[in-house]
Amino acid sequence: MTVILSANPTASASALRLRPWRAEDATALVTAHRDPLLRRWLTTSLVSEAEARRWIDEQNQGWADGVRFSFAILECGSDKNEVGDPVGHVVVKASVDPTSASAEVGYWTSATVRGRGIAPRALDVVSRWVLGSQRLMPLARLDLLHAVDNHASCRVAEKCRYALRSVLPAQPPAFPTEGHLHVRTRRNRLLRPESKQGQARYPSIHQ
Numbered sequence: 738m739t740v741i742l743s744a745n746p747t748a749s750a751s752a753l754r755l756r757p758w759r760a761e762d763a764t765a766l767v768t769a770h771r772d773p774l775l776r777r778w779l780t781t782s783l784v785s786e787a788e789a790r791r792w793i794d795e796q797n798q799g800w801a802d803g804v805r806f807s808f809a810i811l812e813c814g815s816d817k818n819e820v821g822d823p824v825g826h827v828v829v830k831a832s833v834d835p836t837s838a839s840a841e842v843g844y845w846t847s848a849t850v851r852g853r854g855i856a857p858r859a860l861d862v863v864s865r866w867v868l869g870s871q872r873l874m875p876l877a878r879l880d881l882l883h884a885v886d887n888h889a890s891c892r893v894a895e896k897c898r899y900a901l902r903s904v905l906p907a908q909p910p911a912f913p914t915e916g917h918l919h920v921r922t923r924r925n926r927l928l929r930p931e932s933k934q935g936q937a938r939y940p941s942i943h944q
């Protein structure tokens with residue numbers, strides 16, 4: 738089964754299409770991964786097309802196993818057809834605990850399209866789908882984790898109504914700063930921020 742989602746155009750931005758990654762996206766993936774900001778915040782860095790193809794295969798296996806829903810983000814033309822290469826990524830990763838009703842989201846956009854609200858629009862569409870109609874991975878809650886100094890990621894969480902749930906401790910040396918755990922639930926209820934440190938693992942891999 739191939740899941741394709743879309744976000745409507747806005748007054749200033751074109752429609753988005755979200756579809757599973759394909760082998761032919763490998764070149765665009767490697768190009769996106771050359772960006773220093775992406776390298777700073779992602780734990781996976783794809784340097785060669787062979788690595789990118791392997792990564793795409795893993796995403797497809799995640800779909801097949803029902804444990805990882807990975808979407809390439811594409812901008813659409815006026816006729817809603819995809820235009821150009823993927824400009825970003827949204828992923829939903831199942832918890833390692835099979836009894837858990839929560840999963841974690843991750844995302845990035847290419848350097849050339851940042852600041853146009855693409856990540857929050859794409860994440861919102863995926864969040865609605867995951868917490869709504871889909872039956873592949875029954876979920877009641879989505880977790881979003883980011884380093885406290887990743888302000889752009891925090892803005893994406895806020896724009897997508899992922900409420901700040903707790904501040905997570907740093908885990909040096911790999912992760913020197915504290916993190917934020919944001920949460921969005923099925924009913925979209927805004928959870929009250931907590932000042933105490935949470936129990937969630939931090940940080941996790943956003944790729």
Ligand SMILES: CC(C)(COP(=O)(O)OP(=O)(O)OC[C@H]1O[C@@H](n2cnc3c(N)ncnc32)[C@H](O)[C@@H]1OP(=O)(O)O)[C@@H](O)C(=O)NCCC(=O)NCCS
Nearest residue numbers: 774778844845846851852853854855856883889890892943
């Ligand atoms: C975080 C990220 C996905 C945001 O994507 P986006 O499509 O630019 O999202 P937005 O357009 O809503 O911008 C979000 C914030 O990014 C910052 N921003 C704006 N223009 C920017 C630009 N040209 N370059 C970098 N950041 C920019 C702003 O703080 C903005 O918030 P604002 O709208 O309140 O001003 C993107 O910066 C990214 O890919 N970062 C690297 C990977 C990463 O950090 N992923 C998340 C890991 S937890």
